[in-house]
Amino acid sequence: MKKYLKYLVLLTVVALLLSTASLVAFAENKYTEWTLSKDDSILSDGTRTFKRYDNAPPDLYASSSHFYQYANPVDTNEGYGVFISSFSKDSEIVWIYLNGYNIYYATNEGTAELDKFLSEGASSYVLTEDMVKDMRSDYTLSDDTVKAMSAGAETVSMNVRSLQRAEKYTVMAQNGDSTLSYIHGTVFILDDEYYYVEHSGLANDLFDADGNISLRNGNLPLVKLDAQTANIISEASGSIRYVAPTYTFEADEKVVETDISALVKFWVIYILIGFAAPIPLLAVGLILPHSQKLGEPRYWYKIAIIGAVWIVLAAILAVLLII
Amino acid sequence: MLRKLLKYDMAAIKRIYTILSVSVFAAAIIGALCMRFFLETMDIDEYGFFSVFALLFFIFSVIAVIGSLIVTMILVFIRFYKNFYSDEGYLTFTLPVDRKTLLRSKTYNALIWLGFEVILIVLCVLAYMLFIPVKEHGGSIINLIVFKTVGYFLKDMWDLVGAWLIVYIVMIIALLCVYLWFSIELMHFCITVGAVIARKGKLFAGLGIWYGVNSGISLVTQIVLILSISLMSDGYYMLTSGAPQDLKCACVAFILAIVLAALYALAEIFHSMTLDKLRCKLNLS
Numbered sequence: 001m002k003k004y005l006k007y008l009v010l011l012t013v014v015a016l017l018l019s020t021a022s023l024v025a026f027a028e029n030k031y032t033e034w035t036l037s038k039d040d041s042i043l044s045d046g047t048r049t050f051k052r053y054d055n056a057p058p059d060l061y062a063s064s065s066h067f068y069q070y071a072n073p074v075d076t077n078e079g080y081g082v083f084i085s086s087f088s089k090d091s092e093i094v095w096i097y098l099n100g101y102n103i104y105y106a107t108n109e110g111t112a113e114l115d116k117f118l119s120e121g122a123s124s125y126v127l128t129e130d131m132v133k134d135m136r137s138d139y140t141l142s143d144d145t146v147k148a149m150s151a152g153a154e155t156v157s158m159n160v161r162s163l164q165r166a167e168k169y170t171v172m173a174q175n176g177d178s179t180l181s182y183i184h185g186t187v188f189i190l191d192d193e194y195y196y197v198e199h200s201g202l203a204n205d206l207f208d209a210d211g212n213i214s215l216r217n218g219n220l221p222l223v224k225l226d227a228q229t230a231n232i233i234s235e236a237s238g239s240i241r242y243v244a245p246t247y248t249f250e251a252d253e254k255v256v257e258t259d260i261s262a263l264v265k266f267w268v269i270y271i272l273i274g275f276a277a278p279i280p281l282l283a284v285g286l287i288l289p290h291s292q293k294l295g296e297p298r299y300w301y302k303i304a305i306i307g308a309v310w311i312v313l314a315a316i317l318a319v320l321l322i323i
Numbered sequence: 324m325l326r327k328l329l330k331y332d333m334a335a336i337k338r339i340y341t342i343l344s345v346s347v348f349a350a351a352i353i354g355a356l357c358m359r360f361f362l363e364t365m366d367i368d369e370y371g372f373f374s375v376f377a378l379l380f381f382i383f384s385v386i387a388v389i390g391s392l393i394v395t396m397i398l399v400f401i402r403f404y405k406n407f408y409s410d411e412g413y414l415t416f417t418l419p420v421d422r423k424t425l426l427r428s429k430t431y432n433a434l435i436w437l438g439f440e441v442i443l444i445v446l447c448v449l450a451y452m453l454f455i456p457v458k459e460h461g462g463s464i465i466n467l468i469v470f471k472t473v474g475y476f477l478k479d480m481w482d483l484v485g486a487w488l489i490v491y492i493v494m495i496i497a498l499l500c501v502y503l504w505f506s507i508e509l510m511h512f513c514i515t516v517g518a519v520i521a522r523k524g525k526l527f528a529g530l531g532i533w534y535g536v537n538s539g540i541s542l543v544t545q546i547v548l549i550l551s552i553s554l555m556s557d558g559y560y561m562l563t564s565g566a567p568q569d570l571k572c573a574c575v576a577f578i579l580a581i582v583l584a585a586l587y588a589l590a591e592i593f594h595s596m597t598l599d600k601l602r603c604k605l606n607l608s
Binding site: 241252259266267273277306310317320 | 559570587
């Protein structure tokens with residue numbers, strides 16, 4: 001028994017020594033420092049220059065499944081700081097959210113990418129409910145379906161006020177990696193009839209400030225969808241699923257200062273639960289088999305084995321946490 | 324010999340349990356359909372009475388599902404008590420079987436019937452999920468929307484942790500099985516202690532001891548959990564932030580393994596103590 005106790009004490013001391021290895025101060029790293037020119041047209045991170053992209057339509061959305069936010073805000077002309085977001089740390093396109101809109105800034109490569117997307121059209125299309133078109137939808141539409149929607153069975157002209165009670169879906173055009181999207185067209189469902197209007201080619205006075213179809217005044221040239229295409233839209237109800245984006249924050253990537261007390265608390269509790277708690281199991285499992293009064297030794301040895309396995313698992317986990 | 328004992332133990336409960344499970348499952352399906360009817364007609368005045376009746380039947384079906392668990396536990400543990408600590412026990416201990424095999428037979432019997440009960444409850448919940456949700460824009464009686472939602476959740480989890488999801492699912496199933504075993508051993512131990520220390524009302528004494536011990540264990544577990552999480556979360560976050568995703572997933576797997584070991588140890592301890600008491604109680608062989 002004394003021999004076992006010696007080993008147990010040794011194991012506990014080793015665990016304590018291992019735990020001190022984790023109290024190493026993390027290197028302090030700087031976050032990206034951004035500067036914005038006085039006219040808000042040039043944004044710089046110290047190595048790259050991003051120019052404000054003035055050709056962005058009001059309905060251009062960042063619809064990626066993942067976003068990256070820089071830690072340091074930048075002061076705008078309006079007198080307050082805003083955070084800079086991007087698709088990833090090395091993306092050529094960044095944006096700030098100001099007065100309800102994304103304002104995009106891009107390097108030369110990013111500008112070329114945006115120009116290409118807005119001029120050459122979409123790589124893919126998704127269908128989304130009108131109220132949540134800024135969220136990434138997984139309901140894709142094929143090119144043939146979108147073409148069929150634009151061609152349609154017949155064209156009708158309808159006053160926009162009569163569309164106020166219609167159910168609406170939006171066809172979003174996406175770029176190659178589905179990080180950017182804009183509104184390609186709107187589907188209206190009115191009295192079980194399906195209509196589509198493609199936004200390109202419409203007069204400006206038919207849109208509101210956000211790039212959506214304004215339902216106040218005017219006549220809209222709608223395309224009535226054929227039965228097959230209408231079925232596709234009908235199936236969409238209840239099947240559209242929105243992908244909640246994930247976020248990476250620059251602020252989480254590097255630890256600026258180490259909270260020693262948090263680490264101490266963690267390791268003290270860890271040693272109690274991981275190493276101290278199974279010691280009674282080991283003690284009971286090794287002492288009781290030698291007691292003549294109490295049952296079969298095999299059962300008590302089982303308990304000692306479980307205690308040993310517990311300690312081994314805790315030791316491996318401690319090593320994983322330290323490395 | 325274990326097989327023969329188990330055969331008779333199971334035969335003693337089989338008939339009642341079969342009737343119970345078929346009735347409960349039928350009640351669950353009818354309850355689900357009633358709830359669907361209630362949801363679709365609750366705004367229609369003409370169906371007012373029938374809607375209320377349908378809702379009441381649904382509530383009755385839920386109570387029946389929960390009640391079936393209690394009935395199964397009663398059947399299983401009454402059998403344990405009667406076989407060992409009532410007049411039947413006198414005959415049980417004259418069998419040419421050691422105490423260890425007798426106890427193991429009762430444990431396996433309890434595990435099997437409670438396992439069936441868990442499956443029954445899962446089937447009833449599936450029936451509720453299948454028939455209750457109202458399908459928008461027409462559609463059939465069966466609506467898969469809940470299953471789709473579960474599928475999407477699993478897909479999101481797979482995107483987050485990859486193949487570790489399979490490891491976690493296996494470990495969670497193992498944890499549930501070990502927890503079931505632990506609960507059975509705890510009940511056996513408490514009934515045994517009640518039978519040993521009480522002269523009259525042994526079963527009620529056992530139930531009282533079970534309630535006390537179970538409450539104590541739950542309280543201690545909750546205190547340990549709350550304290551551990553509040554004291555350790557910051558340190559754990561600091562140690563794992565910036566670590567590769569695989570390492571983080573491995574840490575979670577090891578934590579689950581430690582919990583599994585702790586639960587297994589507790590179950591084994593109660594089993595050993597029950598066996599000890601059984602050996603001391605009657606020694607006619």
